[in-house]
Amino acid sequence: MYLVTGGAGFIGSNIVFALEKWKKAEIIISDSLGNSDKWRNISKRNIQDIVRPDNLFDLLKGNTLNIEAIIHMGAISSTIEKDVDKIINNN
Numbered sequence: 001m002y003l004v005t006g007g008a009g010f011i012g013s014n015i016v017f018a019l020e021k022w023k024k025a026e027i028i029i030s031d032s033l034g035n036s037d038k039w040r041n042i043s044k045r046n047i048q049d050i051v052r053p054d055n056l057f058d059l060l061k062g063n064t065l066n067i068e069a070i071i072h073m074g075a076i077s078s079t080i081e082k083d084v085d086k087i088i089n090n091n
Contacts, residue, residue, distance in 0.1 A: 001026040001048070001066045005056070006074030008033055013041035015071055020046055030056045030074060053090075 002019050006012040007029030019027055026048045033039050033050070042050075051059050053074060060067070075091040 001028060001063065001068060003028050003030060003059075003067055003070045005030045005053070005070070005072045007031050007047075008038040008042050008050070009073060010041065012071075012073040013038075013045070015073065016042060016045050016047065019071075025068065028059070030059075 002023065002025055004012050004016050004019070004027065007016050007027075008031040012029070012031070016027055016029060019025065027046070028049045028051060029042060029047055030051045030053055031038065032053060076087050081087055
């Protein structure tokens with residue numbers, strides 16, 4: 001199993017696409033879709049599940065032996081974000 005955090009974003013969804021073609025493995029995405037159109041980035045991907053970031057630790061607790069790799073792309077990348085606590089909690 002491969003876990004891609006931020007897997008519905010532009011870069012993350014391209015990583016999911018590459019994993020899908022390269023490994024033919026089970027892929028789980030951790031992301032918040034909200035009201036954005038990010039869902040379109042993964043609409044044609046063959047993913048096992050989408051897990052909200054606040055449920056990520058529960059997923060990890062039950063699957064540590066099944067995870068082959070975690071690709072962490074889920075982060076606040078804004079260079080103008082001033083809330084340091086928000087950046088630390090999310091990244």
